[in-house]
Each structure stands twice: as structure tokens, then as C-alpha cells.
Amino acid sequence: MRIHFKTSYDHDIRLFQDGWQAFLYTALLALMVALPWLIDDFFLGEATNVLIWATCGLGLMLLTGQTGQASLGHSAFMALGCYSCVLLMEAGLPFILAFPLGGIITGIIGGLIAIPALKLHGVYLAIATLALAILTDDLIVMLEPWTGGVGGKFAPTITVFGIEVNRWSNPAAWYYMTLIVVLVVTLFYRNLLRAPMGRAFAAVRDSEISAQAMGVNIARTKTLAFGISAGITGLGGALMGLFAEVFNNETFTFIISIQLLMMIVVGGLGFIHGAFLGAIVIAFLPQFLSIVTDSMGSTVAIPGLETAVFGVIMILFILFEPMGLYGRWLKIRTFLELFPFARKDMFRRQKTYLKTERLR
Amino acid sequence: MEVLQLLISGMANGCVYGLVALGFVLIYKATEAVNFAQGDFMMLGAFVTLGFVNPEFMGIPFWLALPLVFLVMGTFGYLLDVIVLRAVFGQNQVAVIILTIALGFILRFVAGLIWGHEPLSLHSPLALGDLRMGELVLGMADVAIIITTFVLTLLLWQFFQRTKIGLAMQAASQNQMAAYYMGIPVKRVHGFVWALAGIVAAVAGILYASKGAIDPNAGFIGIKAFAAAVIGGFGSLPGALMGGLIVGIIEPFAARYLPPGYSQIAPYVLLIAVLLFRPHGLFAQVRVKKV
Numbered sequence: 001m002r003i004h005f006k007t008s009y010d011h012d013i014r015l016f017q018d019g020w021q022a023f024l025y026t027a028l029l030a031l032m033v034a035l036p037w038l039i040d041d042f043f044l045g046e047a048t049n050v051l052i053w054a055t056c057g058l059g060l061m062l063l064t065g066q067t068g069q070a071s072l073g074h075s076a077f078m079a080l081g082c083y084s085c086v087l088l089m090e091a092g093l094p095f096i097l098a099f100p101l102g103g104i105i106t107g108i109i110g111g112l113i114a115i116p117a118l119k120l121h122g123v124y125l126a127i128a129t130l131a132l133a134i135l136t137d138d139l140i141v142m143l144e145p146w147t148g149g150v151g152g153k154f155a156p157t158i159t160v161f162g163i164e165v166n167r168w169s170n171p172a173a174w175y176y177m178t179l180i181v182v183l184v185v186t187l188f189y190r191n192l193l194r195a196p197m198g199r200a201f202a203a204v205r206d207s208e209i210s211a212q213a214m215g216v217n218i219a220r221t222k223t224l225a226f227g228i229s230a231g232i233t234g235l236g237g238a239l240m241g242l243f244a245e246v247f248n249n250e251t252f253t254f255i256i257s258i259q260l261l262m263m264i265v266v267g268g269l270g271f272i273h274g275a276f277l278g279a280i281v282i283a284f285l286p287q288f289l290s291i292v293t294d295s296m297g298s299t300v301a302i303p304g305l306e307t308a309v310f311g312v313i314m315i316l317f318i319l320f321e322p323m324g325l326y327g328r329w330l331k332i333r334t335f336l337e338l339f340p341f342a343r344k345d346m347f348r349r350q351k352t353y354l355k356t357e358r359l360r
Numbered sequence: 361m362e363v364l365q366l367l368i369s370g371m372a373n374g375c376v377y378g379l380v381a382l383g384f385v386l387i388y389k390a391t392e393a394v395n396f397a398q399g400d401f402m403m404l405g406a407f408v409t410l411g412f413v414n415p416e417f418m419g420i421p422f423w424l425a426l427p428l429v430f431l432v433m434g435t436f437g438y439l440l441d442v443i444v445l446r447a448v449f450g451q452n453q454v455a456v457i458i459l460t461i462a463l464g465f466i467l468r469f470v471a472g473l474i475w476g477h478e479p480l481s482l483h484s485p486l487a488l489g490d491l492r493m494g495e496l497v498l499g500m501a502d503v504a505i506i507i508t509t510f511v512l513t514l515l516l517w518q519f520f521q522r523t524k525i526g527l528a529m530q531a532a533s534q535n536q537m538a539a540y541y542m543g544i545p546v547k548r549v550h551g552f553v554w555a556l557a558g559i560v561a562a563v564a565g566i567l568y569a570s571k572g573a574i575d576p577n578a579g580f581i582g583i584k585a586f587a588a589a590v591i592g593g594f595g596s597l598p599g600a601l602m603g604g605l606i607v608g609i610i611e612p613f614a615a616r617y618l619p620p621g622y623s624q625i626a627p628y629v630l631l632i633a634v635l636l637f638r639p640h641g642l643f644a645q646v647r648v649k650k651v
Contacts, residue, residue: 070454119639123394123453123594127586128635131628134583138625258461265458303477304576308469311462318459319447352450353536 013194032179036172044171050276050283051178052239057264057275058185059233064261065270066198067225068205072257073129074233076136079252081106081234082241083140083147086155095158095165099181103235110230114223133254140249152248155241167243178239185232189272192228201225233260255307262314268324277325285310323347361495366612372502372571374608375509379564380585381592381600382513383557389520389595390529390553392536393445393456397464399582401558404467405433405565406574407475410482422485429566430559437558441551449547450536464579472576479573486570501570508567509601512560517597529553587631593641602642606630 004017016022036044060074085102089095113132120128140147147153158165158177165173192198200221203211212218241247259282267278286306293302321328327347335342383398395401411417412425420428444463448455484501491498520526532539532546539546568574568581584607592603607627615623634641 064454070457116636120635123388123457124590124635124639126394126454126457127590128632130583131587131631135625135628135632138621142621142625262458262462302473304465304469304472307465311465311469314462315444315459315466318455318462319444322451322455349451352452353540 015190015194029183036175041171044175045167046283046287048171048175048178048243050279051175051182052236052243053260053263053279053283054236054276055178055182055185055239056233056236056260057267057279058182058189058272059229059231059236060257060260061264061270061272061275062189062192062201062232063225063229065264065274066193066201066205067222067229069222069225070126070261071129071229072126072254072261073132073136074230074260075237075252075254075257076129076133077106077110077230077233078237078240078256079136079140079249080109080230081237082247082252083153084234085238086153086241087146089156089158096160099235099238102238103231106234106237107227107231110234111223111227113230114226117226118219118222129257130254133257137249137253140252148248150248150250152246152251155245155247158242167245174243178243181235181239185235186272189232197221197224259310262310264324266313266317266324268326271324271326273326273329274324281313281325282310322349364496366616367609368496368498368502370609370612371605372499372505372608373611374588374605375505375601376564376568376571376604377581377585377588377607378601378604379509379512379560379567380582381589381604382516382597383560383564384585384589385592385595385597385600386516386553386557386560388533388589389597390533391445391550392533393453394460394594395557396457396460396582397467397579398557398561399585400464400467400471400579401433401437401561402565402568402582403574403576403579404436404471405429405558405562406482406569406578407471407565407576408432409562409566410475410480410569410574414480414483422483426566429562433558433562434555435558437554437556437561438551440558441554445550445554446547449550464582468576468579475576477576479575481573482566482569484566484570486567499571501567505567505571508563512563513597513601516560520597525549525552584627587627590631590641591634593643596641596643599641599643 004011006012011017016025035047039047056074056078059077060071063069063071063074081102084105085098088098088101093101117125117128141149143149160173160177163173164170165177167174193201200211200216203214203216204218204221204225208218211221237252241251244251263278263282264275265278266281267276268274289306289309293305317324323330331347334346380398380402383401384395387393387395387398409425409429412420412428413422418425440463444459445456448459486501486504491500491503520530528539528544528549529552531542532544532549536546565574568578585604588603588607589600590603591606592599592601607630610626610630611623614626618626
């Protein structure tokens with residue numbers, strides 16, 4: 001076990017706690033950079049997919065994990081990010097401008113949507129955002145002149161600094177592009193958490209009343225959280241649409257936002273690592289299932305199997321490991337670090353009781 | 361005449377939404393949790409009935425099968441609470457939301473596995489044909505649905521207001537710890553209300569299946585029922601029925617008088633409008649918490 005002897009307040013908010021941690025993350029980065037030489041094109045595509053899901057997951061994590069607001073409508077923001085990015089590209093903007101602009105537009109609209117949604121919390125917010133996701137599906141169909149409706153849209157060619165980024169002819173370029181986006185988003189996320197804003201997010205999550213008492217402006221904090229979260233998810237959505245190459249209203253159904261929420265719960269709510277672990281689970285589950293069903297000799301796809309298996313995983317996690325995969329790892333790590341002094345109840349939750357806000 | 365016709369068919373649809381919404385509200389009122397799988401409960405109830413009644417499965421007479429269905433669905437609800445939901449007792453609502461969404465996925469899969477994905481129709485004595493009154497054509501099923509729903513809502517409402525266990529349920533949801541102190545077996549009350557929600561879902565399922573075919577994705581009407589429950593004000597039983605009727609009536613009228621495409625989004629637009637202007641529904645039961 002390493003002991004941190006803190007000599008200044010800055011120790012608490014350092015990007016890396018010590019040299020060893022910095023070394024580990026640098027090694028991970030080096031591995032990610034070297035990945036195109038280590039695995040073949042198929043798995044590189046899968047890795048890109050994982051990173052795209054992780055970007056969307058980070059967006060939702062900021063809202064649900066950090067600020068404590070459950071949203072079932074993030075597929076709407078993914079669609080918004082994707083369509084605005086592609087429409088800007090078709091208007092003649094280069095990808096390198098259109099992509100962040102798409103994110104910013106999504107963020108602003110997300111923030112605007114948050115203003116009325118602020119009055120809601122808990123269940124009501126979840127339902128309102130669910131309605132938003134369903135509406136988006138229909139709106140895409142109704143705004144056919146812009147969105148291509150049910151027929152969908154083809155992703156335009158992406159050119160970054162003169163290099164054509166094509167999924168099939170140049171998978172490594174796609175991978176690096178996604179990796180850079182994920183890195184930027186993760187660094188932004190991490191730094192946000194270290195800043196007063198991130199502290200305010202956590203305060204709102206843990207108790208709105210005490211946050212208010214400490215001088216946090218709840219309405220402003222929630223709006224910002226919603227906006228930033230929508231923006232990041234919009235970037236992820238743009239990547240997902242472009243990666244799929246063809247997208248329509250079906251690409252961003254509300255099922256996607258439910259999957260997104262489940263993903264971050266499986267990964268570990270409130271941890272950056274959780275978004276990545278969850279993304280790995282959600283990206284590889286279909287492959288894993290098809291391998292299993294193939295080996296059992298069934299050739300036809302069983303409808304709903306994937307979501308059902310995901311549902312079972314979900315229920316098992318909520319019942320037995322509410323902290324998710326990363327929480328499990330934290331427990332194992334603590335056990336190893338403290339051996340033999342770790343005790344079972346170290347991570348035990350406090351008992352809580354619910355109260356209503358209704359009068360009758 | 362046309363308006364009246366649309367009104368009646370809208371009311372019948374709305375009653376089904378209202379019954380599913382009633383299931384949400386029951387559970388919300390007693391446990392402060394929201395059951396996102398209530399639509400799938402309804403689907404399951406319809407399929408269980410179908411399994412008992414239809415000649416290609418067990419072929420039990422309808423009225424004999426009815427108590428059996430209620431028993432099965434009630435037990436299902438109770439066991440679900442005991443085995444799954446008790447583990448998240450007292451945790452925040454998001455955990456229950458995710459849990460029940462996952463449960464809905466599983467129910468849909470299991471129903472598809474057992475009864476297939478083709479739409480099946482229930483051999484129901486309610487689907488008798490039409491009742492003609494002048495130019496007005498009323499489906500018998502529609503009339504049965506409307507009557508059953510109103511009676512059931514009234515019964516449940518009075519049950520919550522007047523009986524001891526109904527009051528215990530309200531107390532258990534308002535403050536779990538205080539309810540314990542007053543000697544209410546909160547966990548048992550939860551189990552009971554989940555069983556009740558299962559039975560209400562079975563009623564909704566039977567009525568829904570009497571109107572037309574049923575398939576494993578029928579549970580998606582749960583989303584419209586949600587809109588209904590929120591419009592009515594989550595936590596109010598008559599509100600749930602009102603919300604269901606509003607949503608049900610808006611749909612055929614929007615389909616008739618608005619350009620195509622708008623009828624699908626009409627309930628959700630209404631939902632968002634209600635959330636904006638009366639965030640806690642038409643029959644609001646919430647006020648800002650004071651410290």
C-alpha cells in the first residue's frame with residue numbers, strides 16, 4: 001500500500017496521485033497508440049466502436065454519475081450531434097470545424113432543453129427525457145428535407161489535414177481520430193471534476209439541499225451539466241453515425257439511450273473508467289453472443305436475445321455489484337493493497353429510507 | 361356522429377392506457393418506485409390468459425381461467441418484489457428504474473420464446489361483435505373495457521382512501537422509516553402492492569387482447585401509459601385514468617384532423633407541455649420541499 005503524504009492542498013486535485021499512477025496511464029496510452037500494429041483490421045474496427053460508445057457514455061456519465069440526474073433521452077442528443085455535424089459538412093465546412101461545432105450546437109440545445117427540465121427530478125426527468133428521445137425519432141422522419149427521413153443519409157467523406165479518413169481503406173486513421181476525440185473528452189472531463197464546477201456537480205448529486213446551503217446555484221449547475229453532457233454525447237453520436245456510414249431515424253432510437261444508461265451502470269456509475277468498461281461490455285456482447293449461439297448449433301438469430309442477456313447482466317449488477325465493474329476492481333485492489341487487513345464491510349452502504357415529496 | 365364514434369373508440373383505447381397507468385401509480389403510491397416494466401406486465405398477463413384459454417394451448421373456459429390468471433400474475437408480482445426488488449429497498453429511484461427496464465427486456469424475450477413473435481388473438485367472450493345504436497357502431501369489447509376500467513379505478517381509489525391496508529401503503533411510501541416506527545410491515549406491504557399491480561396488469565392485458573391481437577412487443581404501449589400517468593399526475597389514481605382517457609382520445613382525433621405523422625407524437629407533445637406548465641400533472645400532489 002502506498003501512503004500519500006500530503007504537504008499541500010493541491011495534492012488532492014492533482015491529475016495523477018503519484019508517479020506510479022502517471023506511469024500506468026502513460027503505458028495505457030502507449031498501448032492504445034500501438035494498437036493498429038498489434039491487432040487486425042476487424043478488431044481495430046471493434047476497438048473504434050468501443051471508443052465511440054465510451055465517448056457517448058462519458059457524456060451521460062457526467063449527467064448521471066456526476067450530477068445525479070437520470071436521462072433516458074441521450075439518443076436524442078446523439079442524433080442531434082450527428083445530423084448537425086453532417087449537415088454542416090454538406091454546407092461545405094471541413095470536418096475539423098463541423099465536428100466540434102456539431103458538439104457545441106448540441107450542447108447549447110441540450111442546455112436550453114434543460115431549463116424547463118430543471119423543474120423535474122428523479123422519475124419525472126427520466127420520463128420527460130424518454131419522451132424527448134421518442135419525439136426525436138418521429139421528428140427525424142418529419143423533417144425529411146433536411147434529415148433524409150426514413151431513407152437516411154450517407155456520411156460524407158471525411159478529410160482531416162489532407163488525409164482521407166475512410167473506415168474500410170484506412171481503418172487506422174479512423175481509430176486514431178476516435179482516440180484523439182476520446183482523449184480530449186476524457187481530459188476535459190477529468191479537469192472539469194477538479195474544477196469548482198465539478199465539485200458543484202457532485203454537491204448537487206449528493207444533496208440538493210446542502211448544495212444550496214453551501215451557495216451552489218442549483219439551476220445554473222444543472223443546466224451546465226445537461227449542456228456539457230449533451231455536447232459530449234453529441235460528439236459521440238456524430239462519430240457513431242459517421243462510423244456507421246449510413247444512418248436514419250432507426251440509428252438513434254430510444255433503445256440506444258437505455259443501452260447507454262445500462263452501459264454506465266455496468267461499468268460503474270460516477271467513474272471515468274466505468275464508461276470505458278461499460279463500452280467494452282456493450283460493444284463485445286453481440287459478438288460474444290453470436291459465437292455462443294453458433295457453437296450451440298443454432299443458425300437463426302433469436303430476436304431479443306441480446307437485450308435480454310443485457311437485462312440479466314444489468315439486474316445481476318444492480319443486485320450484487322451496484323458500483324459496477326470498476327467498483328468491483330476497486331474492492332479487489334483495496335483487498336490486495338491492505339492484505340490481510342481488508343474487511344468485508346469496508347464498502348458497505350449506509351441504510352437509507354425513502355421519503356415522498358407528495359402530500360397525499 | 362363521426363366525432364362521437366372517434367370519442368368512443370378513443371375512450372376504449374384510453375382506458376387500456378389508463379389501466380396500465382393505474383399499475384404505475386399503484387406501485388408509485390405505495391413504494392415510491394416506478395415500474396418501467398408495467399407495459400410488459402400487461403403483455404405477460406395477456407399471454408398467460410391466452411395460454412390458459414386458447415384451444416391450441418390449454419383450452420380452459422374463460423371464466424374459469426380468470427381467477428387462475430389473477431393468481432399467476434399476483435404471485436409473479438409478489439415473487440418479483442421478494443426476490444429482486446427487496447434487494448434495492450431504500451435505494452434511490454434510478455436503481456429501480458434501470459432494474460425494471462431490464463426486467464421488461466427479459467419479459468419480452470421470454471414471452472417471445474414461449475408464445476412466438478407472431479401476433480396471436482385471444483379467444484375472449486368480450487369480443488362479441490358490435491352494438492348498433494342508430495348510426496353509431498360500438499364494439500362490445502370497447503364497452504366492456506370502458507365499464508371494467510371505471511369500476512376498477514373506483515374500487516382501487518376507495519381501497520387506498522378507506523381501508524387500513526390502503527392507508528398503510530400510503531404511509532409506507534410517504535416515509536418508510538416513520539411507517540416502520542408505526543408498526544407497518546413495510547416490506548410485506550410492498551410485496552402486496554406488487555401483487556396487486558400484477559393483477560391490474562392482467563386485467564389490462566385481457567382487455568387489450570380482447571380488442572385485437574397481442575405480440576411480445578405490445579408492452580411498448582407502456583410508454584404511452586407513462587405519458588398518461590404523468591399527465592394525470594403521478595400518484596393519483598383517478599388522475600391516471602383521466603390521463604389515459606386524454607391520451608386515448610387525442611390520438612384518433614389527431615390522426616383524423618392533423619397531417620399524417622402528428623398523431624404518433626401528439627401524446628408526447630402533450631406530455632412535454634404538461635411537464636412544462638404543470639410539472640406535477642393535472643392532479644398535482646407535490647409541493648416544494650421545505651427544510
